[in-house]
Amino acid sequence: MQGKSQRTNFDDGVRVAKVFGVSVEDFLLGNLQAAPNAVSVAGHVGAGAEVDLCDAYAKGDGLYHVACPAEVSPHGIVAVEVKGNSMEPMFFNGDVLFYSRAAAEGVPVEAIGRQVVAQTDDGRVWVKQLKTGTAPGLFHLLSLNPAGANLLDVKVTWAAAVRLHLPKELVRKVD
Numbered sequence: 157m158q159g160k161s162q163r164t165n166f167d168d169g170v171r172v173a174k175v176f177g178v179s180v181e182d183f184l185l186g187n188l189q190a191a192p193n194a195v196s197v198a199g200h201v202g203a204g205a206e207v208d209l210c211d212a213y214a215k216g217d218g219l220y221h222v223a224c225p226a227e228v229s230p231h232g233i234v235a236v237e238v239k240g241n242s243m244e245p246m247f248f249n250g251d252v253l254f255y256s257r258a259a260a261e262g263v264p265v266e267a268i269g270r271q272v273v274a275q276t277d278d279g280r281v282w283v284k285q286l287k288t289g290t291a292p293g294l295f296h297l298l299s300l301n302p303a304g305a306n307l308l309d310v311k312v313t314w315a316a317a318v319r320l321h322l323p324k325e326l327v328r329k330v331d
Contacts (some may be wrong), residue, residue: 194221194330195254197235201273203247204240204304212230223328228254228320236273236281242304243283246271250324253283255316263295263315274315276307286315 196218200207213291219237238251255273263274263286272286274276274297284297289309297307 175188178239190306193224193230193234195230195235197237197252199236199281200239201236201253201281202240203238203244203249203283204242204299204301207239207281219222221330222252222322223330225254225322232256233319234273236315240304241303242299244269244301244304246300246321247283247321252322252324252327253318254285254320254322255318261314263312266319267315267317272315272317275313277313278312280313282307283318286312 168274185226197220198218200219218235222235233254233256235252235254237247238247238253241249253273261313267286268288270286271283273281273283274286274295275281277298284299285308287298289295291309292313294309294310295315297310297312299306
């Protein structure tokens with residue numbers, strides 16, 4: 157009985173490497189970290205749940221990696237997983253949100269009135285709608301779900317508008 161030829165196995169390896177977006181050498185040597193078109197899910201963001209900012213991962217690493225949707229470039233993009241239900245019916249527990257790292261410094265005027273990923277001065281990270289507060293330097297972080305708590309007149313360290321949202325059913329993990 158004759159098995160598959162080595163050439164066929166190599167051809168199969170080339171096809172698999174192409175699917176994962178890695179070189180044939182990396183595929184054959186087992187150097188398979190996240191594919192270049194993958195985005196690291198850096199952590200969780202609170203939507204009712206209280207989530208502390210945790211940056212315990214090396215650059216490019218995280219909880220897991222997801223295939224980068226065609227609508228955004230994987231460069232300079234951060235993904236986070238929603239925890240809680242205060243942003244329903246827009247964002248649900250387990251959904252993945254994408255925002256730009258470059259925009260995550262301070263509170264840009266363009267972010268006001270939008271759904272944002274924001275860090276408050278106590279180190280917590282939230283997904284909320286951002287509104288100006290009652291005094292300079294203070295902001296309201298509002299829930300969409302009427303049962304969710306609003307954060308009024310809080311200091312926001314940084315905020316970045318959500319650029320893309322993937323419901324958990326459409327998230328494709330790549331590692």
